[in-house]
Amino acid sequence: MVVTIKDVARLAGVSVSSVSRTLASPESVRPGTRERVLRAAAEVGYSPNAAARALTTGRTYNVGLVVPDLANPFFPTVVKAIQSRAREFDYSVLLVDTDEDPSAEVELIRKLVKQVDGFLLCGPRAADEDLRSFIGETPVVTVNRRVGPIPSVICDHTDGVRQAVGHLAALGHRAIAYVGGPRASAVNRERARGLRSMCTSMGIELVDLGNAAPNFDGGAAAADLVLAAPVTAVLAYNDLQALGLVSRFKERGASVPEQISVVGFDDIPLAGQVSPRLTTIAQRGDLLGRAAVDLLLDLLQDRVGAGGPRRVMPTQLIVRGSTGPAAA
Amino acid sequence: MVVTIKDVARLAGVSVSSVSRTLASPESVRPGTRERVLRAAAEVGYSPNAAARALTTGRTYNVGLVVPDLANPFFPTVVKAIQSRAREFDYSVLLVDTDEDPSAEVELIRKLVKQVDGFLLCGPRAADEDLRSFIGETPVVTVNRRVGPIPSVICDHTDGVRQAVGHLAALGHRAIAYVGGPRASAVNRERARGLRSMCTSMGIELVDLGNAAPNFDGGAAAADLVLAAPVTAVLAYNDLQALGLVSRFKERGASVPEQISVVGFDDIPLAGQVSPRLTTIAQRGDLLGRAAVDLLLDLLQDRVGAGGPRRVMPTQLIVRGSTGPAAA
């Protein structure tokens, strides 16, 4: 049988109120009582029923975590960090994978709204107005996306792009291509925008190759477009794409970085392990996840964190073997 | 304000019981009433409070999902499948990543036990007796591990090993090495055991290189051991290790598969995309996850599935470029 607070109360010879109080704020109860209650609780192995607690307090101690695609190695890093940080505060994580589907995303959030105290939306794909519709209803923190007044934790992608373009320019590249990610991805839009303005200001020609799937095959498919374009370097939306590019370049006999330089995004674990090792713009998924949890928890406590409702994390260009001087 | 069942009842001009009934079993209520209730519910945008429901029914509609390490690309596949299958039945997934720590695993399960209807334990690392201690307390399904009478969904790793050894033997290999995974991994034990018996019966010499970390670096570290051993082929505990092996072999100037053949395990997405493409023993994480959810849900309905409390999924050797005829 399940043991409830009543069992503990009976065993300790006190009322349920006293048990509840003892567990919630031990100092509000006399030492003798406290002693007996704790002993009784330990004896029967009592642990409170989360549903009952949620019902009275209105707090579930759950957070909803929404990711577009767990198969993208960047997200597990974030999810791990979120899960572990949330646990520290006794919060559990309800995970939802939307498979890059904006409408599924909205629907799933709707369904979960009563089961969680708030949401962490990683790279949400839904439209701004849909996301905005949740404000007021439930606390939300977006990760790597900025939507109006919604608190967010983002990486400074613009700065990352700046570093990458600077790096390529220094290597003598005068024309570079960009392989885009999902149209619905805010990160993609921000990178593309940053890239345009950066290239313009540095006098570098930018060839936009449109949107490709944010995975290995998407990159491989785009590789031939790159080779057909008058460029000596290519930036990919993420590392998986970059790996796909490199792989297809090899097949086509285009050597990296001698003939073409490749820059990825994210610095997934494998990026530094393949050959050639991938030059990439790193974002620290673990820091991102941790900061997102902290921000959401601040929100839940009604203390808007000292850092305000948005936090920006640095990005860093990691130069490895996939970039080199521009081909003549 | 939040809308409750009372608001719906008032608006529809019926009692809360009728609203509850209408939503739970529409056929038990007169069409006219049903009509009004549904209209009212839609109008105010009612959705039931999960905590309240859990309190009365004793069912949370949550399942606990425990994985050792989400960063291992095999697990996201499983998690995605589990999440999506669970959603079909309106179950939510509480995700826990134990970071390969057996004691954390037990502790986390304990903490979640009141919040879920049951657990899915993917490749649990805890000791048999610890896992057994949960039986009776809460429904549990283990994935890729068999513990006494606990219902489980596993891949036929022994058969996978059989296929791999047969493949290598046919290629003329007479001595092979095995790079092990985590000591706490049941899959590792099963593979090692199957490997031993298979090699014995086929007259192939097996060199056990002990346990390595189940990731790229673990494989890279083991590569030198492999080269120092009198073998012409190596089986790794998983694909990440295999990739690490290949990478380090390249650095050492040992060509794959000419000088040494490499076989991985799992068939993670990248396995078919690197060069040389990895020969590997595939296990379908998606099928595994889906079957695990179905089994757990059967358990929760007290109908032990037609397939009984254990289900075995096939494994399949995928022959690609990393294996070839044994070096002379």
Added chain:
DNA sequence: CAAGATTCTGAAACCGATTCCTGACTGAGG
């Protein structure tokens, strides 16, 4: 059309906690 069978509906108990409110007890001070 009345009586009995059947179908629907509403009132109320209940799930397991939290928390407000009140009364009992304690100790201090006069």
Added chain:
DNA sequence: CCTCAGTCAGGAATCGGTTTCAGAATCTTG
């Protein structure tokens, strides 16, 4: 020794649903 303030503990209401039970409404049937 009595009063009063302050501390501590218990009773009861409450959260938002589900479900049992009994009575009301409807339908059959003779």
